[in-house]
Amino acid sequence: MIAITGYGILCAIGNNADEVLCSLQQQQSGIGPMQYLESKLRHLPVGEVKLSNDRMKALLGIQDAAPVSRTAMMGAIAIRQAVQDAGIALEGKRVTLISGTTVGCMDVTEQYYEEMKTDDGLLSLPMNNDCGMSTHDMAVMAGLEDVETCTVSTACSSALNAIILGAEMLKNDEADIVIAGGAESLTRFHLNGFNTLMILDSERCRPFDETRAGLNLGEGAAFVVLQRECSGAKAYVAGYANRCDAFHQTASSDNGEGAFLAMHDALAMAQLTPADIQYVNAHGTGTPNNDLSESQALMRIFGTQMPEVSSTKPFTGHTTSASGAIETVICLLAMQHDFTPCNLGWKKQMAAGITPTRGHTGVQLNHVLCNSFGFGGNDSLLVLSRKCPPEASEYSADEAVVELARDEIHSMEDLVALKDFVSPIESRRMGKLMKAAILTSCRALKAAHIETPDAIITATASGMLEFSQQFLDDIIRNDEQFLKPTLFMQSTHNTLSSAIAIRTKCHGYNITYSHGSDSFAWAMRDAKRQIKSGKAKTVLVGCFDESTALSNDFCKRAGKPTAPEISAVAIILASPNSSYK
């Protein structure tokens, strides 16, 4: 069994668990006008953490005047809280820190982007959309510089997937203690990106309400301490699932297929029936699309026996990649303090949707569900239980995997073969790395005689750098106007794995590792774990990165080797016991 023995949180409604609990119980939202973020989009309300960067530095005892990422500082604060809450000694233990984030230290990158192009004094700052660097910085600031670190980047489900990975690693005896969660600060990059998709509400968000008109962006961090032991548990991770909607890069399917499959799997793992679940913390962003799709998925699972459901995003805003961990901690607070959080501000029943709860006190919650969905249809969720769940053995002794096929691209000329698989109209929005990822994946699958793999696992150090840089350039050049959604959509690192899922109709496990040069090793480790646990018989592993003139210029100035314009490797792995060998 996987026990949660400690947690830490900071978000718009509090800088620690006590403050968050108080705001939830008193129904006080943290959404309002922007105080710390400097953006032209001032008409959009946001859920900011009520601490300046200087105050965060002081809390962490950082004396240095050099810029430090707000994302990394929030993460470090939450990690420190979680370790202290668990009251554990880390010495002599195998400890792994797993963080989920979408754009890493983008807050620093966007602030110094223009100066970084010429000022060699800023070369130590993250220039490559490097998520792994933010996890490394968090570990150092939290006093955990010697622990193993890993970064998961699956857009808004990142932190929840970090927790799932932690549970998997403990079950497979790869660590004694895992500290898992996520962090994301508000940035002009994210705010403008969501704005291009026209899914931001200029009023406080109203999830599951007929009048809902979009989401409010928030920020924050939360981490949980996971251990195998039963003593000192605040709750247990009884079940979890990661499924892919395989429908669209930025929209959920009408029937919520990915979410439905994930809830089904997680309940089965927890050996529970839908009737056992007393509360669901919904993803509930407040966009017309998410809330309708999620409602449909909930209705398919629960039928007429709908448990209490609420979205807590009217309190916190949508904290994007941190939301899965922030809402897990909110579920833990609800379980420990016997209440269900209110779906704040709800008034009007939506058509074809669920009716959310206004919240109750005095309810003992034995089993709750925490939903977390992301762009690309990355649908993940946890079942949390008050009592120790029945033990289920998951892993076989058989560790061997076989490689069925491999395909590689290392030059732009190789991309002409894409037209064998994708028409020009289909590829109109694809950046060069997307083209390379699709082409290598299609060819590797074809060589292995597989149409749909059971799981898709990708690794990328900096994702689609060219589009990310163009989007940043446009933000600065156009003064936060006339920005292209196509560039933003492909700046999330999981855009590659989800595009492959959409193309191969793969609703299975889907995850992206973005941990610098270790990304590929983490992806391979996970692929082997998926096969070993019997969860997948065939896994597509992709390792995709690109460079730009600017990124290579940074490398030259920093005295580091430059990177190829494009590099893509797709590998098909399978269980030796499968019929595919």
Add this chain to the structure above:
Amino acid sequence: MDELIYTLKTQIIEALSLEEITPEDIEDDAPLFGQGLGLDSIDALELIVLLDKNYGIKLKNPAESKSIFASVRTIAHYVAENRTK
């Protein structure tokens, strides 16, 4: 109007990265979404940016833009009537 229609076609091709398509390939009255060119909801968002950037037209709701984006001709009519630059 014909000149505006032609200009719009070149702008649409550039904004949506429609490789291998020329203005002559797009019929003035052919549907842009679903059938015809087969554009989707993200293309609609790109067209909203195009109208904002080039003609100072601010469309607030993607759903309401559906009838405007029916064909190049309907876009041209809307632009002619509502442009601020």
